[in-house]
Each structure stands twice: as structure tokens, then as C-alpha cells.
Amino acid sequence: MTTSAIPAPTGSGGVPVLGAPGPAAPAPPPAAPGLTDRLNGLDRLVQAGTGRLDRALLDDAAALLDRAGQRLRLSGEHTVVTLAGGTGSGKSSLFNAICGLDLSPTGVRRPMTSKAHACVWGLDGAGPLLDWLDVDKRHRYARASALDLERADSSLQGLVLLDLPDHDSVQAMHRAEVDRFVTIADLLVWVVDPQKYADAALHRNYIVPFARYAGVTLIVLNQVDRLGPDEIGDCVADLRRLLEAEGLDRPRIVTTSAVSEDGVHGFREILVDTVAARHARSERLSADVDRVAERFAEQVLDADPPTAVEDDRRLELVQALTDAAGAPAVAEAMESAYELRAADFVGWPIAAIIARLRSDPLRRMRLTELREELRNAFTGPIGAQQGDVDNALHNVTEGVTAELPAPWARSVRAAARSHATEIPEALGQSLKEALPSFNQVPRWWWLVKTWQYFLVLVAVLSVVWIGLLVAYGVFDAGGDDPGGLIGEAGLIPYVAVLAVCTLGMGWLTASACRNLVALSSAKHGDKMEHHMREGIERVADQKVIEPIVAELALYARFREDVALALGR
Template structure:
């Protein structure tokens, strides 16, 4: 034996280049990275955090020394793990004893210094508890066979100190190979089986069980303990666990244990196998996020139409169209109504009509110059209805995600609906061309009627009353009065007929005008619905489809 090797405060800090993981690990890391990207903010937060942590840990471990294998010795108080640690190291590096706790911090013994410094820093091993095992006096066979080993002695998992338990959890999570040291009295301890062994399904290749202190048992008792321990482990999901028997006190089995460690170190696969096992176990947790039914990729036309109808109702499109029809009619009558009738209407003023037109104008101006005051309850119901049909077969977390996508632009809807209405409604000063034609024709008839009246008065003055000599015979001839009167009646009748026909045209055109405006308003609302509701929902469905395909591919690879 050599003299005790002093602790090394910090091994060399030269970082080794990243190792290239085997294709299986690379593919798994790529799939997990895509799952995290697709599921972030959508899938269970704890699962996403665990996946992100695993990706970070895998990246860090692969960048560190691939020539070293981190092996953690874990066990309970009195199991003899520190004694086994010292036996493998060949030195009394870790304190031993039966009192609780004995090992208060993780100790590390390293075989092979090159590249180990950054790895130990990443493991956060206190510099006082780092040891190098590389003396030529140890014998080439043993030292060479363990070259590349980083052996950790962890605190007791059943320590009364919570900090020790947290440290065990930390190293059990990051070690390349985990070795559980059990003793014959407490190998069936509920705490270790429930907290750790039940979580080791799929990790059999990177987990080793050591039944220590077999010197206390008879040979047949050792066999029975190993058999019972194997039964417990297999019942907890560990398929074909490797179980070794040792006695750190007598040295029995220690050399075989060293050989197992030497084989693991020489293979240099434990690091990759541990990461593969961790990823495979994590991927299985995604099964709850994988729906068995192929999801829809679009919102069907029926639901889209129902959404547009609901938004149109919430924005008051039918009421606006009706108001526009009334406003069109009132304004048209002001332009193309028979002037004689309008004159009579002014003599018999109708304040309700004027008030109605004024109110309509004020109401429409307000509607088209401010955001639509859509009824929020109707909008919420519409947004819920459009997603209900497409989320029924999705996992709960994705149902929430799709619903949230449908509501993601809800705050922008009122302004968008207002824009949809404002963009299609004509201004109040816009007058159709036919109104001008009818109005010109009516004033022409008024002029003709006025000329007839003047003619009749001229005949009365020159032809009947003989007030003066008529400048023209046609003005002074009383016999012409009948024809002039007939002309006057015809022009007035034609004007009244024109006014009546114009009112009929107004009734028809106001309806068509209202229908065109309503159709265009609905087209604008359809565009807003597609942009602010349907498109986000369909994008989310596309994300879920990609996520589902990735999960399906990953799970199929595990079968």
C-alpha cells in the first residue's frame, strides 16, 4: 500500500472536445429537443421542465470528458458503502462508522487526471473531497484497469439531514453508473425501494445492486437474500438486475466488484447508456400527451360560418344594415321625392321624421368611427363553440392550448370588427347618379308646370280681362287656356307619378343597398375571423399534429 494520497484541490482545467454520441442518442436528443420546442407553453409544465433539464444535462455531460465514467456509490446508513469505496480505492479516503450520518458530503476518487477537472467541477465536488488514484506502487493491473473511473461516495440516502438527501438525489440523477449498496438487514427497506428503485425502470443497464456485508450470513442465507432481492427489484420494473455480493470487511467479492467497474470503464458506454435510459424514460411520460385519434388540421366550414354569424350578430351587423336601409330611404326621399310633396311636407313639418334621420346619422357615424362595442358574452360563446368540435379528441393540455389560441386575439376583435364595418359603409355625402337624373327630371317638370301657370295667368290678363294688348296671339287667345291647363295637369301628374315610381325604386334599391353592405360587412368579418381566430387555432392544430407525430415516432422506437 502506498502512503495516503493527498486531496487534489482542482485537477487540470483543460476541457476536452465534445464527444460524439452514438446515433441512437443523437436521434433521441433531436426528438426530445423538438418535443420541448413544440410543447413549450402547451404541455404539462413539470414535464417540460424535466425535459429541458435533461437536454441541458445531456449537452453538458457530452461536452465533458468521455474518457471518464462517473460511478456513484449510494446506500443507507450502515450499509458499508464507504467501506466498499475505500476497499476499491485501496485507501481510507471516506470516513466509516455506524453513527448517522457518517459521510456528510460526496467524496470522489479519480483514476486518470487528464480531462477530469471540468467534470468534477460540473459535479460540484468540494475540492477537499477530491482524490487522485494514480500511484505506480498500486500495481499496473489494478490501476490500469480502472483508468478513467470517477468513483463517488455519496451521503446516506436515509440521513436525518435533508441536505444529504438532496445531494443523493442530485448525484443519482447525473451519475453515469449507479451502484446501490444494500445490507442483509435493510435490503427491503421501503424508503429506498419507493424513492429510487421504482424509478429505475429502463435503467437496469446502468444500475448495479451490491449486497454488502455477506460475511454476516451463511452461504444458503446469501442465496435466499439475493433471490428475494431480485424478486423485489423485478416486481418494481427492473428487468434482469445485476446483483453482486461483497464484504468490504473480509474482502470477499471486492475483486469481482472491481472487475465489473473495470469492464464498465473500459467500454466507455455508461455515459451514453445512462442518457439513453433517461431520455427513454422521459419520452414515455409524453404518452399522456399523445392522442390516439388523428387530429383535424382545419376548422370545418360549418363552424367557421357559425363563428362569422355569431361575430356579425355580436357586432350588430343586421341592425347596422337595417339602419343603413332606413337612412338610405330617408336620404333618397330628400333627393328624389316629388318637390311639390316635399313642399307640402314642409308646410306640415314632421319632427319625428327629421329626428329619426338625425338619430340614424349620429348612430351610424358613431358606429363607423369607433370600435364596435361587440357583446363580450356573444363573442366568448362564439370563440368557445369554434374550438369545441376540434378539441374533443385532443389530450387535456392540448385542448386548453387550442382554446387559448382561439382566444389569443380576442382583445383585437372589437377594433377589427369596427374596421370591417367602416371599410364598406359609404359616406353620407355619396349620392347615386340616378338620384341626380330623377331630380333633374323632376325640376324640369316643375319648370314646365311653372311655365304653364304663368301662361294661364297671361291668358287671364290679356285674353279674358283685356288688361292690355297681348304681345302674342297664343298668349291672348282664351281658347288656348284649356290646352295649357291640360299641359299643367299632365306635368303635375307626371311629376307625381315620377315621385311614386321613385319611391318604389327607393324601396327596392334600399333593400339591395342594405344587402350589399351587409354582405360586404360579413366578408370583412369573415376576414377578421380567419385572421384572428381560425388561423391561430389551425396553427395550434398544426403544432399538435407535429408534436403527436414526434411522440408517436419516439414511442414506436421504444417498442
Template sequence: MTTSAPPPVAAPPQDLADVPGLTARLDALDRITTAGASRLDAALLDDAAVLLDRAGQRLRLSGDHTVVTLAGGTGSGKSSLFNALCGLELSPTGMRRPMTSRAHACVWGLDGAGPLLDWLDVDKRHRYARASALDLQRADDSLQGLVLLDLPDHDSIQAMHRAEVDRFVTVADLLIWVVDPQKYADAALHRNYIVPFAKHAGVTLIVLNQIDRLAPDEVAECVTDLRRLLEAEGLAKPRIVTTSAVSEEGVRGLREVLVDTVAARQVRSDRLLVDVADIGERFAPYKGDGEPPTAVDDAHRDGLKRALTDAAGAPAVAEAMESAYELRAADFIGWPVLSLVARLRSDPLRRMRLGELREELRGAFTGPVGAQQGEVDTALLDVTDGIVAGLPPAWARSVRAAARRHAADLPEELGEAMKEALPDFNQVPRWWWLVKTWQYFLVLVSVLGLAWIGLLVAYGALHVAKAPSGWLGETGLIPYVAVLVVCTLGMGWLTTATCRNLVALSSARHGERMERHMRDRIATVAEQKVLEPITEELALYAAFRDDVDLLRAT
């Protein structure tokens, strides 16, 4: 019986040593599933987790065995082909639907195959063993390590049979689809299996069976038409072998392909690489096209810090601290005589101003959080606007979520930062004490001068008694003592006026210093609570992009 010459087993697109290995790609897929949690499509992540689990189990099982499935529709002759390859009548054959209800396995080389067959869930009643050398022409060829599976019909009327096929086509190392000349274009096969597994061309073999029913030119015509159909459905460079189960020569080409496949011991890794690359393509839409930012740019970083500083009310607090500084200084540098007069006539405006300052400072830390929260939310929205513009929607949402991770705690954190920046209200500069001492000294001199004048008037002018000393009875000293008192009072007033100017200058510097300290601490809060989470999320996204590229590498 004439058969077409079997094509060689297709090699990978390039040397596997030149592309990342399977282990590296599985590690990348594991990182993707971890990073994608709560960020990417849950169904896709579940599929990735299933693939990781399946790949891990398959790699732990025998690497010396190659799992090959024979799948096809009713009447395609796959069970007859299975028996012809095995050399025994192991699988029931016939045209009745269905004939094969459970997968049958024939194993060449049982050592280590048991756990693999258990994992494949092949019923022990349907497991068979064969010798290692079955090729009739080439005694050196061997199928040692082959696990050949005959599956139920994919178009069976029994749902459990179709489910059995669906399960095995996802775990087999090599997929062989058996078609016959009459139904090779069967829509169910192409729609449900060929098209979805089109990217698995490297681990897929199409067998055109029953060519004994065709003339040689009809065989070539069928193969050409079948190849055209497969290529149109996305199966690149499909491998097609023609067979006939009615004679041993009719399966020679298929057997040689299996011999080469088993000898290479590469198809297991090839299948997993294709599966990993396939799911990598499904992650590609979450990767984006443009080069993403790796950190928050300076403009958005500075904008966030300014916005949070304004939301915390730092400028208003700094201004209040300036006023408080000036009022506090007035108690030290003010001329005590004027202060006494002010107390005697009670200045309600000063009392009101002190009360407002006290409330303003208290409200900076214990005021209503709701008013601050709105400004904080606006600042968080603004800082992410320019960053997420080029990101895929899923990662844009995750970056925004990272920015808001501590949003509820930020008002309190900002208040604490401002408290830490403010000095103790009771701290007093040393020169204030010196000025106060000097002022009271002048007051003492003034009081003594006035008392002296009083004694001079009493003893020298009114002669109420004999003066105990000439310094107290000489009325001519009165003008000089009066000049001393006036000068002392003038010096006190001049000292107060000069110090007020100095306080005005130092209070401005004090307010600027306080605002700078508050800004520094607010900037620290912004870095720790907002910018660092955003940077971490961007780094995670960058690693995700690299891992997706690794999965898709060819």
C-alpha cells in the same frame, strides 16, 4: 472465494442509430418547456428545466470520463469495496454510523477530469488519482476514464449525508447500489431509491457484497430472492454482481463490469436518455389519447362568423342602410311639387323616421359595448366547445384562452370593420341626378304653362292690355296649354312612381351588398383575432404531442 459470473453490461433496447438521438430529444424537451409555460404544471416544467440544465452541463464536460457512484446503507461495505477497487485505503471504513461524511472520488486519468469534479462538487481534499491498468489478470483491460465515487450512507442519521446521496444519484452516469446479505431488502433503500429509479435499470447495477459470509448455495439463494424483489419493484432485468472486499478475486467481476462500461463510453448518454424518457412519461398525461384537430372545422368557423355578425348588429345596420337609401333617394327622385307640399305641411313621421335611422346608424358603432361583449363571449365559448372536447384539461384551457386573447378588443374591432364596410352617406348615384334634373325640367315646363295660361286669360279674355303677340292673346290656346301642363304634371308623377320602384329594388340590393361587405370584414376580424390564435394553439399542441412521443421513444 466463489463469486457469481458477472453478466455483460446490458445493451440499450435497440441500436441507438435506430432511435432519435440525445440531442434531438433534448431539443424536444426544450420546446416542451417553452410551449408548456403557463399551460402545464409548473413543478413539472421546473424539473424539465433542471434536467435540461444538468444535461447541458454534463454534455459540455468530459465525455471521456464515466461517473460511477457506490451507494449503500451503513455496514454494506461500500467503502471497503471502493478501497478494494482503487487498490488503496482512500475511504474510511467501519461499522460506526456514519463513516463516510462526504463523497470521495478516485479518478483514472486526470486529463479533463478537473471541471467534471468541480461540477460534481467533490471536495478537493477527497479527490484521488490512480494509474490506468489495475486488472491483475487482463493487462489489456483499463479503467482509464473512470470517476468512482464513494457516497455517504443513504440511511445516515445526518440529513446532510442523505442530501449528498440524493444529489449524486441524479447526476451519476452509472448507479451502483451496494447491499449486504442481511439488509438487501432494506425498506429505506427500496422505497427511496430503487422504486423511484426503477426505469433506470439500464444504468443501475446491484452489488451483493460480503458474500464471503455465505455458503455458495446461500449466495445463489440470496441472488434469486434479491432479483425477485427488484423485479417486483419495477426494475426490469436487474443486473446483479456478487462481491467480497476481503480479497482481490472478490471484486474481479465488478471490476470487469466497470472496465466494459468505461470502454463503451456510452453510459453517460444512456443515463441522460433514461432521464429524458422518464420525464417524457410525466408529460404523457398532458398528451391525450385521441388524434387532436389541427384547425377549426368549417362548421365552427362559419358559426363564429355568423355569431359575431349578429353581435355586431350587421343585419340591423344593413336594414337601416336600406331605409336610409330610400329616404335619401326620395330627395332626388321625388316629384318636387309633392315635396313642396310636404314641406308646407311638415311631415313629423318622416322627421321621426330620419331621426331613428340616424340614431340606429350611430349606435351601431358607438353604442354600449357591454351589450355586445356578452354576445361576443358566447360566440367565443361556442367556437371552442367542439374543439376542446377531446383535449386534456390543460390544453383545453389554453385553447379557450387563445380564443379569448382579444376578447376585450373585439367589440371595437367589429365596429371599425363595419365602418370600413359602409359607403359615404353623401354618395349619390348619377341616375338620381338625371332624374332630379328631369323633374325640375318638368316643373319648369309646368310653371311656364301655367304662366302662359295666365297671360292668355289676361290679354285675351280680360283685355287688360293689348297683347304683344298672338300667342298671348289667343284664348283658343288655353285648352292646349292646359293639356300640356296636365301632361307635364302627370309625367312628373309617373317618373316618381317608376323611380320609386327602381329605388326599392336597388335599395334591397344595396342592403344586401352592405351586409355582405360587413360580413366579409367581420370574417377577417374573426380570422385574425380568434381563429388564427386557436389554430396556432392547436399547432403548438400537435408539436407538443410529437415531442412527447420523441422523448418516450425506445
């Protein structure tokens, strides 16, 4: 496919139009996160993983953060380069050739180097760095000026060159010294010779474990003076094939000879370029972060994680806690108490008097202050059964944990149960707080009660009136005719009708009010249950849902920090 340039807009006469809008330039890709950002992300990974991930991984990450922090606080003008290799590879001879002085002992006896030797170009800031490297002060050397190189603008100013003991030494302390320095050096230089460049100990213990450090690793094939010109190329090709097979991507290999004129010139040039660029420190730390961050990446899944508990599961949790707390039974009990109490206000007083003449202990018990009894019951864990609560907590996390890695699934389940022992008491307290607001006496109850007692009064007065009419109007009890409303016996039927009507009105009023109370008590129970459910929802959200959501948010941030630590 071919593309052609888009001509600039022109006016009449072909003159380009200044300021004419052109094609929009593509937005630049976001810059890769820097080393400091990646280390901060790794630090948050350690914090988030504490108590959730493998202790060994967290310890390794914490050790890297500590080591990186110390190295970044030390001189950034110096590049730490280690010369490491096996017995007889010529490390010390190469070290002396670069330094231009016989600083590290060489000879036939093995091992010759028992302690790391350091040569420093540029003393400013080097002291604290060498102290951190723990190089014995007896084996510290300094070059006050740049070495005499072919290129006048080349310099080793800022180089800290270390000659290490043999990695295959029979002395365990020598191997430990090598292991320590290869974990903190800015540039790893492995010196091999034509006879033992395939040494199994070197490749198994160092090349393979540090294969990802190809950017800060240099392989030096030393003593090439023992090979012919054709043999050098074959040896380098075989060495490269071996390194690539072991995971070292595009290995850098340089040939040297400490006894030949200009035999270390190529190696010295690489050191000059490395020191001048001052990138080895950050590249080494970046490789360290890559190595640990990839282990954290194994703790996340590619699928986007859930960010909240589904509404259906939340409703199931609330319903399960409602049942565990016995809210429906409480609402039913309060509904029954409502009806019983309403009977004392709107019932026919005469019927109530007759009922009290019969002993009814159950009614007397239920007519006690039920609200206070229920409030006193919700004072501890007996407000809900712990087993029912545990089952509800298990069910609410099933759908969430299915999409999480095993460590985070465990942490979500733990978050759901973080307040498990508090939930029964919290449920009881929520029911207790719901009860008082529904203990009010409706005004119409008082009106009906007043009306009923008025009817009772009329009925009583009618009975008394009939008695007086019988006494004075029929039997002439007083001897004298009182006349009027008391002495007229003909009024007895009318007064009797008044009394019967009054009693009938009271009975009808009580009957009608019982129907109204039945309807209002059902609404009262529903309202009570709704109010208690609101309290239970608050408990479910505070004690279960919010901890789960917080854990899911932490996992989401964990995934972001993993990507950040990987440099994405």
C-alpha cells in the same frame, strides 16, 4: 413456412446477367432520435407547456435540461460511478479494493464515510467534472496509470469512482448527499450485504423510484465470503426476485468480497467494460429524459387532435358576432336612408314642396346625414354587447375542446378569449369602415332630377302662358290685340292640356322611380350587410379563429415533441 432463395437472372448458358434488376431492398427503418434531439424536444415541451401544464412538471424538466446540458459540456471521457449502500454493507472496503489503496476510512464505528470520496483514473478534464460534482478537494484522489489487471488490454482509464455516505445514516446531511449524487451519476452501484439486501429503506427510497434506470444500475452483493457456495446462489436468486417484483427489468447482480483474493475481479471487469464503452453518460441521461417525457405523455390523447375550427362553427361565430354588432339593423337603417334620400332626387318636386309645408320632425331627423351618425356611433365598445360576444366565444370552442386533454382544452378556450375585450370595438370599427363606400349618388338619380325639374319648369311656363292668354285673349287687358301666342284665347285648352300632361308625366315618373328605388334599396341593404359581414369575418378570423388554430398547431407540435422526447 419455408422460403427459398431467388436465383440471380441468367442469360443463355446460365451465365448471370450483370446489372439485371433484382428485388427491391426494403427501406431501412428510420433511426431512433439521438440524445441531443430528445433534449431539444424536451426543451420545446417546456416552452409549450409554460402557462398550460403543471408547474412541478415544468420545473423538473427544466432542472433536467440544465443538469443534462452541464453534464454534456463536461468530460465525455470520464464515467461517474457511485458506490451507494446502507450501513455496514462494505462500500468503503469495496472502494479501496478497486482503487488498490486505503483511500476511504473503514471500521466498526458508523458512519465512517461522511463525505463523498472520489478516485479518478485520468486527470485530463476531470477537474471541472469534480467541481460540478461538488466533491471536496480534500477527498479527491487520482490514479496516474491503469490498475494492474489480468487482461493487458483492460484499463480503468476515465473512471470516476465515488464512495458515498450511508443512505440510512442518522445524519440528514448524509442522506441529502446520497440523494444528490444518485440524480447525477452515470452508473448507479448499490452495495448490499447478505443480511440486509432486502432493507426497506433502500428499496422504498431508491430501488423503486429508480426502477426505470435498470440499464445504468448495478446491484453488488458484497461480503459473500460469509456465505457457503449453495447459499450464494439462493441469496442471488432471492435478491433478483425481489428486484424484479419492484420493477427493475433484468437486474444486473454481481457478487463481491473485499477480503477474498480476486473477490472484486468480476466487479472490476464490469467497470472496465463500462468505462471503455463510454455509453453510461448518455444512457443515464436518456433514462432521465424517459422519466420526464412519460409525464408529459400523460398530457396528450391517443386520438388525432383537430387542426382547425369546423366551417359550421366558424359560420355560427360570424353570425353571432354579426347579430351582436347589430349589422342587420344598420343595414336596414341605411336601406331606409337610401329610400329617403332617393326621394329627394327622383320624387316629384311639387309633391315634395307640398309635403314640406306640413311639419314632419321625424322625417327631418331621418334625413340628416345618417351615415355620419352611424359612423360616429361605432367608436367604442358600444359597437357590440360584451355578453353576446362572450357567448359566441364559448360556443365556438365547444366542439374543439372535446377532443383535447384538460390543460390544452383550457388553453384553447383562453386563446379564443385572448382578444375578447378588443372584439366589440373591432366590430364597431369594421361597421364604420363599411359605411362610406355605399354613400354614392347614382347617376340616374341626377338624370331623373333634371328631368323632373324640366317638367316643373314646363308646367310653370304653361300656367304663366294660360294666365297671359286669359289676360290678353279673354279680357283684352292691354286694349290692343297682341295677337299671336298670347292673344289667341283658343289656345287655352291646348296649353291647359300641356300643363296637365306635364304634371301627369312628373307624377308617373316619380311613381315609376319609387318602384325602382324600392328594388335598388333592397339590393343596397343586402350589399351593405354583405360588406359589413366581410369585415366581421375578418375580425372573427383575426381575433378568434387564428388564435385557436395557433393553439391547436402548438398542441400538434407538442404531441410530436412528446414522441421525440420518448425516443420514438
